[in-house]
Amino acid sequence: MRKQVFGRHLKRDTNERKALFKGLASSLVMHERIETTEEKAKSIKGLVEKMVTRANRDNGAQARLILQAYLTNDALAKMFSDIAPRFVNRPGGYTRIIKIGNRFSDDASMVIMEWVEKNNVEKKAVVKLVKAVKNEKKISPVVAASPKKIVVKKKAAPKKEVKK
Numbered sequence: 001m002r003k004q005v006f007g008r009h010l011k012r013d014t015n016e017r018k019a020l021f022k023g024l025a026s027s028l029v030m031h032e033r034i035e036t037t038e039e040k041a042k043s044i045k046g047l048v049e050k051m052v053t054r055a056n057r058d059n060g061a062q063a064r065l066i067l068q069a070y071l072t073n074d075a076l077a078k079m080f081s082d083i084a085p086r087f088v089n090r091p092g093g094y095t096r097i098i099k100i101g102n103r104f105s106d107d108a109s110m111v112i113m114e115w116v117e118k119n120n121v122e123k124k125a126v127v128k129l130v131k132a133v134k135n136e137k138k139i140s141p142v143v144a145a146s147p148k149k150i151v152v153k154k155k156a157a158p159k160k161e162v163k164k
Helices: 014-031 037-055 060-067 073-086 120-137
Strands: 033-037 095-102 109-115
Touching: 014 033, 014 037, 014 073, 014 109, 033 037, 037 060, 037 073, 037 095, 037 109, 060 073
Parallel strands: none
Antiparallel strands: 033 109, 095 109
8 A cells, every 4th residue: 555655656766766857857958848758747847846946046056056966967057047037927837738648659648748938039930930831821820829840841943944
């Protein structure tokens, strides 16, 4: 029986679990979006949200020492320079989990975990892409703003005929 056992063990011992969480959290910070199983995403959600709150509240040196155990050096630098400043005015709820269905091989429930607020540069690129798609294909704004990847194919220039 599971009496007074806290957290998910994910069929790993303590060191494996810590390494897994460090890798997932660092990937989320570096890539700003990860695809993983629902159980793993729920396991690191609280950890990641506490890290962002700690990075916003504490002074730099103390927070860096504490967060060093949970993030790689590159991810730690990005957390303080890019991620944490986005959420200064937000009291919590920094991540979202989007279900994407089950994995084919073992039928595990898969999700995408990402930050709630996007980077300003990324927002501008998405807006520019949506405008380009609207102008080219004349589609509705609802379809253009869907989270699926939008690929715009340009028409090839007509080939010139060579005179013989």
